[in-house]
Amino acid sequence: MAEICVIxxxxxxxxxxxxxxxxxxxxxxxxxxxxxxxxxxxxxKSDFSxxxxxxxxxxxxxxxxxxTACLEFLDFPVxxxxxxxxxxxxxxxxxxxxxxxxxxxxxxxxxxxxxxxMEVIRKTGLPLVLKPxxxxxxxxxxxxxxxxxxxxxxxxxxxxxSPLSKIYYIQQMIDRPPRDIRCIVVGDKVVTAIYRYxxxxxxxxxxxxxxxxxxxxxxxxxxxxALRAARAVGGGIVGVDLMEDKTKGLVVHEVNNTVxxxxxxxxxxxxxxxxxxxxxxxxxxK
Numbered sequence: 067m068a069e070i071c072v073i074x075x076x077x078x079x080x081x082x083x084x085x086x087x088x089x090x091x092x093x094x095x096x097x098x099x100x101x102x103x104x105x106x107x108x109x110x111k112s113d114f115s116x117x118x119x120x121x122x123x124x125x126x127x128x129x130x131x132x133x134t135a136c137l138e139f140l141d142f143p144v145x146x147x148x149x150x151x152x153x154x155x156x157x158x159x160x161x162x163x164x165x166x167x168x169x170x171x172x173x174x175x176x177x178x179x180x181x182x183x184m185e186v187i188r189k190t191g192l193p194l195v196l197k198p199x200x201x202x203x204x205x206x207x208x209x210x211x212x213x214x215x216x217x218x219x220x221x222x223x224x225x226x227x228s229p230l231s232k233i234y235y236i237q238q239m240i241d242r243p244p245r246d247i248r249c250i251v252v253g254d255k256v257v258t259a260i261y262r263y264x265x266x267x268x269x270x271x272x273x274x275x276x277x278x279x280x281x282x283x284x285x286x287x288x289x290x291x292a293l294r295a296a297r298a299v300g301g302g303i304v305g306v307d308l309m310e311d312k313t314k315g316l317v318v319h320e321v322n323n324t325v326x327x328x329x330x331x332x333x334x335x336x337x338x339x340x341x342x343x344x345x346x347x348x349x350x351x352k
Contacts, residue, residue, distance in 0.1 A: 068350035069094040069117035070343065073133070075101055075124045079328040080339075084121060087339040093347060100124045105136035119350035120144045121303075121342065123324055127155045127200060130324060143349050146323055150300030154323035158199040158235055160299060167298040169291065170317045172309070173238040180224040183234035187216050193239040196220075200230055202322070209239065240309045240317065247282050247316075249292035249306040250327055252341045253348070256292050258334040259284045279329040287316060295321055303342055 070088050074081045074097060081097065088095035096117060103114075120137060122144050124130030134148045146154075153159050161174045175190065177183040187194060187210060196219055198206040210216040223231045245263045249256050259282040282288075292306040295318045305325030308316050327338045 067092075067094060068119065068347045069096070070346050070350065071095070071117040071120045072097045073100050073103075073116075073120055073122050073124060073130075075099065075126055075129055078125075078326070079331075080326055081123050083327075083331070083339040084123070084342060087337075088343050091340070091343060093343060095343075100126075100129055100133050103133060103136075105133075105140065109140060111140045111142065114140065114142075116142060117350070118143075119346045121346050122146060122151070125324070127151075127202075127323075131155060143352070145346055145349055146302035146304070147300055150302045150304065151323045153299045154304060154321045156199050157197055157320065158233065160321055161235075163298050164295060164318055164321075167294065169295050169298060170314060172240055172311075172317055172319050175236050177234040177236065178232065180220050180232075180234075183220050183223075183236065184217065186234070186236055187220075188213075190236070190238075192216065195237045195239050196223075197235045197237060198230065199233055199235050210236075237319070240319070241312045242309045245310075246319070247288065247308045247310070248330065249284075249288065249308070250303075250325060250330055250338060251292055251296040251306055252303050253301070253345045254293065255341070256284050256289050257338055257341045258330050258336050259288060259292075260330045260333055262329070277329070279333050281333045281335070291316055291318065303345060 072081055072084050085095055085097050120142050122130050122134050131151050134144050134151055137144050138148055153163055158176055164171045175186050177186050192210055194210045196208050196210055208219050245261045249259045261280040261282045263278040265277055295306045296304050299321045305322035307320040308318050311317050331338055
């Protein structure tokens with residue numbers, strides 16, 4: 067019987083649900099704090115008791131990413147892989163990978179100085195969306211609706227000490243309904259799809275910001291596009307976020323690595339944590 071290890075740095079609904087579901091299925095499981103693990107270049111897999119497959123659930127992008135690199139160095143199978151995590155964790159890289167694989171996305175431009183960012187904004191025309199290339203829960207995502215706001219936000223980014231703030235990711239603002247679609251993809255299956263509606267006085271649709279979840283139909287078009295996007299970033303367990311462009315149809319704007327599913331679980335008819343545990347077991351048996 068395969069043993070699953072759920073690695074966390076903050077225990078949320080999702081990590082509890084995964085551990086409890088493994089227990090319910092009679093699968094041996096453990097839950098381990100990422101902050102307690104140390105790995106050296108002379109470490110061996112046998113030095114660790116982390117089961118047969120690892121579900122990497124760290125909230126911190128960088129902690130999870132580089133711990134995954136260390137665990138793969140030790141030959142542990144990790145869901146998701148370093149490749150998937152590094153691609154999904156960076157919006158710029160995700161957009162390039164999606165475009166390379168002919169997956170429809172919002173038109174996105176990258177600039178590497180405040181001057182070139184403002185030039186892109188003026189040439190493209192407003193409205194646009196300015197996003198950090200690393201981040202989640204809609205943090206640092208701002209609509210640019212007028213020149214004054216655009217100039218102010220670019221200036222604020224330039225004054226930020228983080229080197230990532232000097233990389234400007236400027237995206238087309240999609241003419242869409244007040245919602246987006248999240249598909250939770252596990253392996254080669256779309257387990258569920260939900261509409262995420264914006265909260266009152268909020269244009270972002272993140273459930274973490276008060277957005278409302280509603281079950282969405284998994285059409286053939288939606289399923290095909292979500293699976294193509296998941297494969298493009300490296301596969302595994304991902305959340306594919308799409309918008310309904312009123313002229314272009316469905317476009318993929320993000321693929322999430324350590325996907326949250328609390329909101330989706332409230333409306334889904336399918337067993338989301340169960341599908342994830344089953345997938346981890348299948349990985350362990352390879």
